[in-house]
Each structure stands twice: as C-alpha cells, then as structure tokens.
Amino acid sequence: MISFVLLVSFWGWIGYGVLALIVGVGLRDLLQRKHTIQHNFPVIGHFRYFFEELGPPLRQYLVASNRDELPFNRRQRSWIYASSKKENNYQGFGSDQDFNAPGYIFIKHAMLPYVPAHDHPHGYDEQKHEPANATIPCAKVIGPHRRRPYRPASVVNISGMSFGSLSGAAIESLNKGAALFGCYHNTGEGAISPYHKNGAEIVLNIGTSYFGVRDEAGNFSMEKLTELSRTLPQLRMLELKLSQGAKPGKGGVLPASKITHEIAATRGVPMGQDVISPSYHSVFHDVPSMVDFIERMAAETGLPVGIKSAVGKLDMWHELAAYMKATGNGPDFITIDGGEGGTGAAPPAFADHVSLPFVFAFTKVYQIFREAGLTDRIVFIGSGKLGLPDTALMAFALGCDMVNIGRESMLSIGCVQTQLCHTNRCPTGVATQNKWLQGGLDPALKSVRFYQYVKTLSKEILDITHACGYEHPCQVTMEDVDVSAGDNNKTQSLAAVYGYQKAHVTFSGTTTLFNCLHLGKKWK
Known part of the structure; x- marks a missing residue:
C-alpha cells in the first residue's frame, strides 16, 4: 500500500513538473518577439520547427515517387544500396x-554482342555468373613523358x-574499399590524412589554401610536396x-567549431580560427604562369599533374589549348566537374545557377x-552524377577516359x-566530425559496401559495353547513344546534339x- 502511494505521488510530481515546463515555455513564447508563430501560438508553435525538420524524411520515405527526388531519386x-549490400538490384515488370x-x-546495343574469350581478363565466371575481373583499366597512360607515368x-x-x-x-571506409577493388582515391583539398593511408592509390587534390603542402604562413611549399611524393609511393x-561544380569561383569556409586537432x-x-580558402590561387595568375x-x-x-575545374566562360580554355599546342607543356589530365555536383556546403545561388x-x-x-x-595528350575525367551505369556510359561516349564518383560513394x-x-x-x-555520430559507421563493414558497389557499377558498365559490341568503354562512340528530343518521334545521337565526333582512342x-x-x- 505504501509503495502504491509513493508511486502515485512520484507520477504526480512528474505531472506537475511537465505542467510547469509547459507553462514556462508558454510564458517565454508570449514574452519574446523574435518568432511570430511562437508568440501567436504559444507552445504548439514549436511543432512548426519539428515538422519542418521531419518534412524531408517524410517526403523521402512516404510521399515521393521513385523518380521525384533530387539530387538522387529513390530508384x-x-x-x-542494393549493389553495395550485394542484394538483388534488378527490377521487375518493366521500366517505370x-x-x-x-x-x-538511349544506349544502342549491337545485334551481336562482344563475347570475351574464356581466358580474357573479363571472361565470364560460370560459377559466380559475372566477369572474372570487373576492373576496367584506363586505355590511356597519364603523363607518359613524366618520370612516374600512371x-x-x-x-x-x-x-x-x-x-x-x-x-x-x-x-x-572509402580508402579501404578502393584498395580492395583497385581504384584510386582522390583526397579532396583537405590534404592527405591518416585515413587516406589504408592501401589505395592516392590522387592529391591541391586547392587554393594548399592544405598539407603549405608553410606556416599559408603559402605553397614545394619542399613539402616533394617530400610527400618521395615518402608516399601510393601517391x-x-x-x-x-x-x-557546387561553388565555382568561391572559396570554402571551415568554421573553427568544426576544426579538430x-x-x-x-x-x-591553427586551432580556434575559421579557415577561409580564397577563390583564387596565389602561386599563379594567368594561363602561362599556371x-x-x-x-x-x-x-x-x-x-x-592535371587540373580540375567547373566550366563557365570558355575564353581561358581556348587560351590554354593554344598555349599547350604552342609550347608542348600543360596538364596531363583534365577533370571536368559538372555544376550539378557537390558533396559539401555551398550557397544555393552557386549550387543552383553558377557553372554548366x-x-x-x-x-x-x-x-x-x-x-x-x-x-591524345590529355586524359579526360568526368565528374557530376556519373556513378550510375547509364550516365557513365554516356560520359565515355562523349569522350571521357574515366569517371570520378562522389556522392554515390x-x-x-x-x-x-x-x-x-x-x-x-x-x-x-559520413559527413560530420561528431564522434558520437561517427561511432555508428564501421569502416570494416562499409569498406566492403563500397567495394561491392564500385565492382557492380564497373561490371554493368562492362556488360553494356559488350552489349554494344565493344571490348572497352573507350570504344563507345557518340553514335552509340541517343537522347530524346522531347516528343514521341524524335531522338538524336550525341554527335548530332553536341556537334562533334569523339576522337579515336588507340x-x-x-x-x-x-x-x-x-x-x-616498377614506376611506384
């Protein structure tokens, strides 16, 4: 009996506490003038923010159709997801x-596909029902005249x-998965971290702040870059x-609150200071100096050495091509980043409207x-929602020698x-420095997920390539892909739409x- 009375008393006090909290929130809402809805509708006005936060996941999982959402729709x-988990990624009852x-x-297949011989690197494994090797080497050597071509x-x-x-x-997770599959891992402009040193080959991205290859004043340091190239054979x-693509012509900002030791x-x-990347390079100022x-x-x-860029005005691209032709110097590869790309933060106007x-x-x-x-001198790399088999094949048909994938990874x-x-x-x-939130991401598991995804993507690129009658994606032409012109009776080849023919790749x-x-x- 005493226990029952104590329990009732306990819950009574809980009730009084909740009531006091509601009254306190209501009084605070009535007295403040910062938020109109909370002032006009005390307490219940807070639900507006709750539903605003809940809106995106509700639409994503309950409201939107398979093709509604952006950047990537549910389909x-x-x-x-299915590819990364090695689950059934097929679909039934036709296309939606x-x-x-x-x-x-529209990718145009050949009447008779290319069939690799049994001893071909991409020969069919009857037991696994897939190519014996899903990796597709690049058809071109990057920088054949450099000391360490790749x-x-x-x-x-x-x-x-x-x-x-x-x-x-x-x-x-990405680096370990890349090592499992055999693809390279671009560092982004944040330098080479300990997490990039898990077996995969590395491409060092050098941005305007020269992170990882800068002196104490923030200036580019050739000595540090040379030391990295000497001590890291995987570079x-x-x-x-x-x-x-997400913010061309604008530097990045890393708030001090996000900077860990x-x-x-x-x-x-340094710690405790916002890190603001300028929108320009301090080491060069024009095409010749670049x-x-x-x-x-x-x-x-x-x-x-190559360059990565979004594309807007074309005058400097013409100047670069002319300068390279005249001097024989210039980048060994060019990465073109589409304006629809972007894995971090960007002002909406830049993300939505700046760059092609x-x-x-x-x-x-x-x-x-x-x-x-x-x-023939340049390896072209495409980036911007190319991590799906159809868009990747289109990129190869347009002239890409390789594709880089970001958000799909x-x-x-x-x-x-x-x-x-x-x-x-x-x-x-995935995209946070919060240790608690990172705790649920297991690199041992997720590296295998990435490996299985990139393997499946490469396999399907290979399957479509073979269906078109070719051995390698570099052979796919602009006549092999049509795009709809928007009505039931007209499609045009990529060559007709964009007005050129892709150059032949040896x-x-x-x-x-x-x-x-x-x-x-031996070059490593």
Whole structure:
C-alpha cells in the first residue's frame, strides 16, 4: 500500500513538473518577439520547427515517387544500396521511366554482342555468373613523358572529398574499399590524412589554401610536396583544383567549431580560427604562369599533374589549348566537374545557377581540345552524377577516359541523402566530425559496401559495353547513344546534339592493358 502511494505521488510530481515546463515555455513564447508563430501560438508553435525538420524524411520515405527526388531519386539510391549490400538490384515488370522526357538516354546495343574469350581478363565466371575481373583499366597512360607515368587500374574512381568535409571513418571506409577493388582515391583539398593511408592509390587534390603542402604562413611549399611524393609511393597524381561544380569561383569556409586537432594537423592550420580558402590561387595568375606551375610540380615530383575545374566562360580554355599546342607543356589530365555536383556546403545561388551541368561543360571543353589536336595528350575525367551505369556510359561516349564518383560513394557507405552535410549533423556519420555520430559507421563493414558497389557499377558498365559490341568503354562512340528530343518521334545521337565526333582512342586490347598494369608497378 505504501509503495502504491509513493508511486502515485512520484507520477504526480512528474505531472506537475511537465505542467510547469509547459507553462514556462508558454510564458517565454508570449514574452519574446523574435518568432511570430511562437508568440501567436504559444507552445504548439514549436511543432512548426519539428515538422519542418521531419518534412524531408517524410517526403523521402512516404510521399515521393521513385523518380521525384533530387539530387538522387529513390530508384537510383535503391540501386546503389542494393549493389553495395550485394542484394538483388534488378527490377521487375518493366521500366517505370518516362522514355519521352527530354534528354532521356538511349544506349544502342549491337545485334551481336562482344563475347570475351574464356581466358580474357573479363571472361565470364560460370560459377559466380559475372566477369572474372570487373576492373576496367584506363586505355590511356597519364603523363607518359613524366618520370612516374600512371595508368589507373580502373576507369571508375573516387572523386575529391576531403577529410573535414567527410568524417575520418568515411574516408577510411572509402580508402579501404578502393584498395580492395583497385581504384584510386582522390583526397579532396583537405590534404592527405591518416585515413587516406589504408592501401589505395592516392590522387592529391591541391586547392587554393594548399592544405598539407603549405608553410606556416599559408603559402605553397614545394619542399613539402616533394617530400610527400618521395615518402608516399601510393601517391600517383597531383590534381590542381581551380574550381568545383557546387561553388565555382568561391572559396570554402571551415568554421573553427568544426576544426579538430586531427584536422588542424592534417591541413596545417591553427586551432580556434575559421579557415577561409580564397577563390583564387596565389602561386599563379594567368594561363602561362599556371602551366609553368604545373611543369614545376611535375619536374620536382615526377608525377603526372592535371587540373580540375567547373566550366563557365570558355575564353581561358581556348587560351590554354593554344598555349599547350604552342609550347608542348600543360596538364596531363583534365577533370571536368559538372555544376550539378557537390558533396559539401555551398550557397544555393552557386549550387543552383553558377557553372554548366556536366554534359554541356564537358562537351564544350572537349571540343576545344579536339579541334586543337590535343586529345591524345590529355586524359579526360568526368565528374557530376556519373556513378550510375547509364550516365557513365554516356560520359565515355562523349569522350571521357574515366569517371570520378562522389556522392554515390557516400551513398554506398550509408549516406541517406538527408542533405545535412553543411550542419555537422549527418545522422549516418559520413559527413560530420561528431564522434558520437561517427561511432555508428564501421569502416570494416562499409569498406566492403563500397567495394561491392564500385565492382557492380564497373561490371554493368562492362556488360553494356559488350552489349554494344565493344571490348572497352573507350570504344563507345557518340553514335552509340541517343537522347530524346522531347516528343514521341524524335531522338538524336550525341554527335548530332553536341556537334562533334569523339576522337579515336588507340586501344590494343584489354589483355594488353592488364599486362601493362603489371609492368607499370616498377614506376611506384
């Protein structure tokens, strides 16, 4: 009886406490003038913010159709999730896509497909019901005239996403997965962290703040870059970042609150201060001085050097092509980042309206170098929602030699597209420095998820390539892909839409490429 009375008394006091809290919140709402809804509707006005937060996941899981959402709709995300988990990624009862939508991609298969021989590197494994080897080596050597030329083992690789933008656990997962598959891992502009040193080959992205290769005053240090190239044999290329698709012409900001001791040590920046990357490089100011900087880095390190850029005005692209043709110098590869890309934070006006989408950006730049006769000297890399088999095949048809994948990689290791990357509150631990949120991301598991995703993506690229009658994606032409012009009776080839033909890529067979990879190990 006493216990019952105590229990009733306890819950009574709880009730009084809750009532007092509600009254206190109501009084606070009535007295404040900062939020109109809370003042006019005390207590219940707070639910407005709750539903605002709940809106995106409700729409994502309960309201939106398979094709409604952006950047990646449910159908695309489901394919990536199923592929990463090695689950059934097929679909039944036909396609639910609108074939008449403007820009819809049609890949034209051959009447008789290419069938690799049993001893071919991509020969069919009857037991596993898949190619014996899913990696597709790049058809071109990058920087053949450099001391350490590089032929990537995979045409599908990880795009630049820095430690700081992504968590250490996410970087470690991607790097270990890349090592399992054999693709390279672009560091993003946040420098090489300990999490990048888990077995995969690395491409160092060098941004305007020169993180990881800067002195105490923040200036570029050739000595530090040379030391990195000497001590890290897995460092295979340097990518000079001019701009990125999400915010071209605008520098990044890393708030002091997000800078941990580990990030500060990795980037070479002080604790307790906002890190603001300028929108321009201090080492060069025009095309000739940029090319000179590229050549100096290549000479000092022996590594191939390229540039990464979003695309807007074309005058400097014309100038670069003309200068390269006249001097024989210049970047060994060019990464074109579409305006629809972006894994971190960006002002909406920049993300939505500044820089061209991938297909327009790439085709305009490629034509400039095609007309200058430089396509055999340059390896072209595409970036911007190319982590799905159909868009990747289209990129190869347009002239890409490789594709880099960013957000699709994030999805494969657990990202659920809450679009909270800029808040440090990523619920899956992928894009946050919050240790608690990172705790749920297991690199041992997620590295395998990424490996299975990139393997499946490469396998399907290979399957479609073979269906088109070719051995390697570099052989796919602009006549092999049509796009819908927006009505039921008209499609046009990529060549007709963009007004050029992709340059021929010299290709001596996939077996030769694999043999070259083994020989190329001496360059490491």
